[in-house]
Amino acid sequence: MMSTDLLAIEQAGKTFGSGRHARPAVVDMSLSFPSDGARLITIAGESGCGKTTLALMALGFLKPTTGEVLYKGIALPDLNRADFRRFRHKVQAVLQNPFETFNPFYGVSHPLHLALRQLGVAPRSREGKRLMEQALEKVRLDPGQVLERYPHQMSGGQLQRVSIARAMLFSPELIVADEPVSMIDASLRVLVLRHLVDLKVRDGINILYITHDLSTALQISDELLIAHRGRIVERGDPQEIVDNPQDDYTRLLVTSVPVPDPDQRWGQESVPTAS
Amino acid sequence: MTALLEIRGLVVGYGDAPPVLGPIDLDMRAGELVGLVGESGGGKSTLSRAVLNDLPAGANILEGNIALNGVPLYPVQPQAWRAIRWKQIAYVPQAALNILNPVRRIGAQFGDMVADHYGVALAGEWMQKVIDVLTAVRLEPAVLRCYPHQLSGGMRQRVCIAMAMLFQPQLVVADEPTSALDVVSQRLVLQTLLELRDKFGTAILLVGHDLAVMAQVADRIGILFAGQLVEYGPARAIFKEPAHPYARRLLQAVPSIRVRSDLPEATFPSEADRQHWSDRSIPMRLVGPNHQARCETQ
Numbered sequence: 125m126m127s128t129d130l131l132a133i134e135q136a137g138k139t140f141g142s143g144r145h146a147r148p149a150v151v152d153m154s155l156s157f158p159s160d161g162a163r164l165i166t167i168a169g170e171s172g173c174g175k176t177t178l179a180l181m182a183l184g185f186l187k188p189t190t191g192e193v194l195y196k197g198i199a200l201p202d203l204n205r206a207d208f209r210r211f212r213h214k215v216q217a218v219l220q221n222p223f224e225t226f227n228p229f230y231g232v233s234h235p236l237h238l239a240l241r242q243l244g245v246a247p248r249s250r251e252g253k254r255l256m257e258q259a260l261e262k263v264r265l266d267p268g269q270v271l272e273r274y275p276h277q278m279s280g281g282q283l284q285r286v287s288i289a290r291a292m293l294f295s296p297e298l299i300v301a302d303e304p305v306s307m308i309d310a311s312l313r314v315l316v317l318r319h320l321v322d323l324k325v326r327d328g329i330n331i332l333y334i335t336h337d338l339s340t341a342l343q344i345s346d347e348l349l350i351a352h353r354g355r356i357v358e359r360g361d362p363q364e365i366v367d368n369p370q371d372d373y374t375r376l377l378v379t380s381v382p383v384p385d386p387d388q389r390w391g392q393e394s395v396p397t398a399s
Numbered sequence: 400m401t402a403l404l405e406i407r408g409l410v411v412g413y414g415d416a417p418p419v420l421g422p423i424d425l426d427m428r429a430g431e432l433v434g435l436v437g438e439s440g441g442g443k444s445t446l447s448r449a450v451l452n453d454l455p456a457g458a459n460i461l462e463g464n465i466a467l468n469g470v471p472l473y474p475v476q477p478q479a480w481r482a483i484r485w486k487q488i489a490y491v492p493q494a495a496l497n498i499l500n501p502v503r504r505i506g507a508q509f510g511d512m513v514a515d516h517y518g519v520a521l522a523g524e525w526m527q528k529v530i531d532v533l534t535a536v537r538l539e540p541a542v543l544r545c546y547p548h549q550l551s552g553g554m555r556q557r558v559c560i561a562m563a564m565l566f567q568p569q570l571v572v573a574d575e576p577t578s579a580l581d582v583v584s585q586r587l588v589l590q591t592l593l594e595l596r597d598k599f600g601t602a603i604l605l606v607g608h609d610l611a612v613m614a615q616v617a618d619r620i621g622i623l624f625a626g627q628l629v630e631y632g633p634a635r636a637i638f639k640e641p642a643h644p645y646a647r648r649l650l651q652a653v654p655s656i657r658v659r660s661d662l663p664e665a666t667f668p669s670e671a672d673r674q675h676w677s678d679r680s681i682p683m684r685l686v687g688p689n690h691q692a693r694c695e696t697q
Contacts, residue, residue, distance in 0.1 A: 170581035336581045339654040363659045380586040382611035384653040386634040
């Protein structure tokens with residue numbers, strides 16, 4: 125059975141509101157991370173397609189209205205206390221806006237200290253310092269420079285790398301990265317994405333990458349899912365999807381990605397305005 | 400052809416601190432779409448705000464000037480600027496949600512513009528002009544009755560474009576107009592800008608960081624680094640024969656949507672490169688037809 129998957133989302137749906145105001149954000153979405161070998165799965169789609177709702181369900185922050193999310197074969201609500209705690213540690217998040225995820229009143233070391241306490245390690249102990257340094261070095265940040273700073277003294281790319289380092293403290297099995305680079309400077313985006321790929325290749329961590337950027341998705345994903353209006357409209361090998369999109373929306377998405385070549389400009393075919 | 404916009408030896412700085420921008424020399428022709436790219440803090444926003452006479456508090460033009468149709472914009476004559484602003488130079492902002500008034504309907508906000516610049520109410524002929532310009536950005540006249548939050552990000556951005564185009568200005572400065580939009584809306588907004596350019600002959604100064612977008616829409620591209628224009632030339636020449644090392648680095652960093660290879664290398668320049676590229680003593684020189692770059696002779 126598939127119940128041995130590390131994390132499985134099975135026909136999950138989420139509807140906000142009820143009755144006349146019911147608004148289905150996610151309908152029947154399924155995906156799974158097998159427990160053997162790390163994978164990078166991307167969900168791509170425009171704003172409002174349900175991709176963030178799905179990420180929140182995968183993280184256990186939102187309960188699906190239909191279907192379920194299973195961690196090692198057990199639905200999240202059925203996990204006992206110890207297992208749920210383990211799930212919380214092993215499935216980590218890197219969220220969209222680093223300027224909102226860090227508390228401006230604390231130094232950037234604060235979230236790292238909280239993570240260490242969760243793990244039962246005193247942040248100021250030799251062990252705690254070693255773990256923090258190790259995690260920061262994995263994302264090529266200099267611990268001496270970073271730990272004394274406040275969020276406003278750092279760039280978005282640096283903060284996102286601290287977020288990744290914080291997640292790394294838990295030796296996670298899966299990182300859910302919800303638009304991790306959309307708020308940061310273009311020249312730093314590749315850098316942060318490279319670290320995500322490193323996590324998969326070097327540390328064997330699964331990644332759920334949520335994005336609207338099809339170009340980077342093509343470069344780094346093992347499996348690509350295209351979401352539109354709450355549904356997965358197409359899924360499969362990234363190159364296959366980009367070369368030969370089957371769904372109308374996917375085709376629109378693929379042809380709308382700007383090609384960096386002045387000799388291959390967008391055609392004059394009309395773009396639906398109903399968005 | 401004479402230039403619509405001429406920037407000559409422009410230097411911008413904050414007080415006595417070293418200048419943050421310039422000296423910049425740049426020309427724009429009528430009906431031309433010029434893209435400005437570069438890293439954050441590279442000076443592209445400062446340059447565009449100097450053109451709009453909207454420099455951040457404390458920033459001043461230390462040297463040089465900007466001329467529109469041969470008439471210098473600085474020193475600022477407040478009365479003259481009232482005639483230029485929006486009628487000759489208009490602006491499309493980055494975050495349309497923050498610019499539109501959240502508690503007034505779109506129609507009322509168009510009304511303010513017409514009342515302010517022409518002293519008349521939004522009716523009759525002007526109403527027809529507003530409807531025409533909304534149609535041109537592919538919006539229904541019904542949006543006039545909407546509040547900004549009832550529209551999607553792409554629609555709000557197109558409302559802002561319609562506002563900028565209403566008086567048929569000669570120049571529109573668009574500061575990252577699509578960075579908050581998904582690719583489908585981005586394409587629609589940019590194609591709308593191009594259509595309006597063709598229809599009204601408006602020149603567009605498009606500020607952005609996405610070179611792929613510039614490849615799609617720009618006639619000429621200027622690349623800024625550390626407050627200097629390091630390369631300026633026709634889009635095709637920039638993509639086929641980039642001359643400045645920073646330009647080459649930027650181009651390599653654009654991920655392909657065609658072929659799966661690997662992530663491009665990060666564009667983060669080393670400290671040595673940074674020092675070298677911001678050397679102000681290296682002059683701009685011609686490296687191709689209409690194509691100049693700030694680099695040493697090979």
